[in-house]
Amino acid sequence: xxxxxxQKAWFxxxxxxxxxxxxxxxxxxxxxxxxxxxxxxNNQFFxxxxxxxxxxxxxxxxxxxxxxxxxxxxxxxSVIILAIEVPLGIxxxxxxxxxxxxxxxxxxILALPLLIPWNVVGTIWQIFGRPDIGLLGYTLxxxxxxxxxxxxxxxxxxxxxxxxxxxxxxxxxxxxxxxxKSIPDAYYQAAQIDGASRWAVFTAIQLPKMNRVLLIAVLxxxxxxxxxxxxxxxxxxxxxxxxxxxxxxxxxxxxLGQFDLGKAAALSLVYNLIILIVCWVFYTVMTNAxxxxxxxxxxx
Amino acid sequence: xARIDLVDLAHSYGGNDAAPESFALKxxxxxxxxxxxxxxxxxxxxxxxxxxxxxxxxVTPSRGQILFDGADITPxxxxxxxxxxxxxxxxxxxxMTVGQNLAFPLKNRxxxxxxxxxxxxxxxxxxxxxxxxxxxxxRLTADAKQKISLGRGxxxxxxxxxxxxxxxxVIDPELKWQLRSKLKALHRxxxxxxxxxxxxxxxxxTFADTVVVMHDGRVVxxxxxxxxxxKPAHTFVGYFIGSPGMNIVPAEVRGREARISGHPIALxxxxxxxxxxxxxxxxVRPEFVDxxxxxxxxxxANIDRIDDxxxxxxxxxxxxxxxxxxxxxxxxxxxxxxxxxxFNPSHVHVYADSRLVEGTA
Numbered sequence: 308x309x310x311x312x313x314q315k316a317w318f319x320x321x322x323x324x325x326x327x328x329x330x331x332x333x334x335x336x337x338x339x340x341x342x343x344x345x346x347x348x349n350n351q352f353f354x355x356x357x358x359x360x361x362x363x364x365x366x367x368x369x370x371x372x373x374x375x376x377x378x379x380x381x382x383x384x385s386v387i388i389l390a391i392e393v394p395l396g397i398x399x400x401x402x403x404x405x406x407x408x409x410x411x412x413x414x415x416i417l418a419l420p421l422l423i424p425w426n427v428v429g430t431i432w433q434i435f436g437r438p439d440i441g442l443l444g445y446t447l448x449x450x451x452x453x454x455x456x457x458x459x460x461x462x463x464x465x466x467x468x469x470x471x472x473x474x475x476x477x478x479x480x481x482x483x484x485x486x487x488k489s490i491p492d493a494y495y496q497a498a499q500i501d502g503a504s505r506w507a508v509f510t511a512i513q514l515p516k517m518n519r520v521l522l523i524a525v526l527x528x529x530x531x532x533x534x535x536x537x538x539x540x541x542x543x544x545x546x547x548x549x550x551x552x553x554x555x556x557x558x559x560x561x562x563l564g565q566f567d568l569g570k571a572a573a574l575s576l577v578y579n580l581i582i583l584i585v586c587w588v589f590y591t592v593m594t595n596a597x598x599x600x601x602x603x604x605x606x607x
Numbered sequence: 608x609a610r611i612d613l614v615d616l617a618h619s620y621g622g623n624d625a626a627p628e629s630f631a632l633k634x635x636x637x638x639x640x641x642x643x644x645x646x647x648x649x650x651x652x653x654x655x656x657x658x659x660x661x662x663x664x665x666v667t668p669s670r671g672q673i674l675f676d677g678a679d680i681t682p683x684x685x686x687x688x689x690x691x692x693x694x695x696x697x698x699x700x701x702x703m704t705v706g707q708n709l710a711f712p713l714k715n716r717x718x719x720x721x722x723x724x725x726x727x728x729x730x731x732x733x734x735x736x737x738x739x740x741x742x743x744x745x746r747l748t749a750d751a752k753q754k755i756s757l758g759r760g761x762x763x764x765x766x767x768x769x770x771x772x773x774x775x776x777v778i779d780p781e782l783k784w785q786l787r788s789k790l791k792a793l794h795r796x797x798x799x800x801x802x803x804x805x806x807x808x809x810x811x812x813t814f815a816d817t818v819v820v821m822h823d824g825r826v827v828x829x830x831x832x833x834x835x836x837x838k839p840a841h842t843f844v845g846y847f848i849g850s851p852g853m854n855i856v857p858a859e860v861r862g863r864e865a866r867i868s869g870h871p872i873a874l875x876x877x878x879x880x881x882x883x884x885x886x887x888x889x890x891v892r893p894e895f896v897d898x899x900x901x902x903x904x905x906x907x908a909n910i911d912r913i914d915d916x917x918x919x920x921x922x923x924x925x926x927x928x929x930x931x932x933x934x935x936x937x938x939x940x941x942x943x944x945x946x947x948x949x950f951n952p953s954h955v956h957v958y959a960d961s962r963l964v965e966g967t968a
Contacts, residue, residue, distance in 0.1 A: 497692070499686060500663060500665075500712075502715040502716050515701040
């Protein structure tokens with residue numbers, strides 16, 4: 308088939324290009340511009356080259372130390388919440404009813420936490436956990452457990468993690484449930500006939516069939532927790548000390564607290580790059596997992 | 608290996624209190640003998656899959672009992688019954704190789720490894736799967752996958768019966784024929800009871816020694832393919848089996864004579880005690896009615912068209928408003944718009960309320 312050459316098509320792309328340029332490329336370039344400069348306020352800028360980037364990756368400097376420490380905390384946080392939310396979500400999805408009116412009820416209940424805005428979630432848990440008036444904090448302290456997320460690092464972490472689990476396990480559960488629902492009944496019937504145990508049904512049928520939605524769930528939860536800002540900021544403000552200061556909280560402190568635009572710009576570019584790389588890795592894994600890889604010759 | 612008896616077995620998806628007419632499977636009592644090749648034939652929604660799932664235990668019957676060799680297994684779960692079932696669409700365990708798929712039913716039952724290996728090898732040989740044993744099962748074609756499903760059914764040596772639920776639906780026509788011959792060969796080699804559900808009469812008639820025809824939740828006839836063809840016990844069987852199906856026309860029957868649209872047709876047997884008030888019909892296969900030139904003694908019909916099937920020609924005709932098919936004898940050329948019909952009396956059957964009436968000699 309011959310291709311018709313029609314350059315007019317470019318005019319159709321142009322509006323999109325303009326909008327993207329205005330909303331994404333130009334702001335990004337501004338950030339790139341800032342990341343190469345230093346400012347002492349008063350709209351005065353000085354050229355700094357790749358200085359900020361060098362500092363960022365050098366733990367001995369103030370900027371690098373703060374960045375790498377928050378990055379470490381952030382990764383730890385992501386790993387912990389994934390390790391809790393993914394298995395928990397699977398368990399919730401498996402224990403949901405398969406049909407009847409109770410399905411709708413379960414779905415609504417599961418969806419509720421997802422509908423609450425981030426800062427409201429933060430506020431709910433901030434109050435919930437207060438030792439003086441919060442139901443959780445007061446109860447724990449009455450039981451003799453010395454719980455105070457404002458002063459104790461472990462308590463602060465526990466609160467932030469439980470809050471995230473409360474907020475987002477539903478998402479994993481809903482995705483897994485969708486994956487489970489797509490398994491035809493014949494699989495379960497065949498497994499019954501093959502005498503499979505409950506565990507064998509899980510490992511041989513349910514888990515492999517959920518594998519794609521699980522990857523999506525892990526990707527979404529990883530990206531989201533890696534970029535987390537509002538909830539811990541509202542609950543702990545990054546404290547006590549810097550113990551719950553994640554990368555985005557650090558970023559906002561530098562950009563808006565200290566008004567160090569150059570440092571903040573460099574940090575956000577590196578942050579952005581990390582997220583892009585992780586996305587790309589996930590995307591590659593996901594497309595490969597779904598594709599039927601060519602079979603090696605010689606098997607016949 | 609076992610004889611399977613169904614005793615007054617019935618099932619309703621609406622529960623036991625549902626109206627008897629709404630039952631997906633109306634009460635049936637029958638015996639499946641050990642080593643038989645059975646086909647359950649009927650249109651979609653006639654209850655054949657329900658019957659199959661009742662035997663395998665996927666569905667628990669609302670009423671009645673299922674006996675394997677005389678022992679009541681109705682309350683037993685699928686796992687505890689010795690039944691294998693192959694489904695319409697291939698069921699493959701994605702993460703396993705072909706060999707692991709085949710070994711799965713044995714592994715779940717704690718069979719020793721050496722025995723599993725030997726059995727898997729044997730079944731893979733039977734199904735020509737040996738070259739694929741170490742490959743991931745997901746990478747195979749639909750027919751190879753269905754062979755694996757089949758293999759998982761065959762791999763257990765102790766099964767009472769293997770049930771097939773339209774297993775060749777997703778297979779290409781050419782491979783369908785191959786797989787069906789394979790099944791037939793396996794049936795001979797392994798001496799297993801096989802029950803094969805299908806809505807395709809060719810599949811049923813070529814596979815089975817006994818065909819069980821179902822209609823509207825009832826078993827309407829069970830017999831050899833020849834019996835179903837020669838003497839359908841129900842107008843549905845006559846109509847469903849054969850191509851074209853049996854002609855069924857309303858008639859008045861008295862003694863040895865049937866009247867179709869007032870025209871007398873001779874019968875081979877005498878029908879004196881027809882149930883009063885029943886709907887009386889006469890059924891005759893197109894193969895046993897010949898088209899002839901119109902003549903005073905013959906039932907005359909209007910010719911709609913002639914279907915030439917190569918080996919044989921059928922005339923589609925009309926008697927009054929009733930559609931009718933008849934054989935065009937070799938060498939006979941049809942002229943004009945009307946024709947006379949010559950009936951073969953020994954193949955004209957009488958039905959009262961759709962059921963065959965046996966005449967007296």
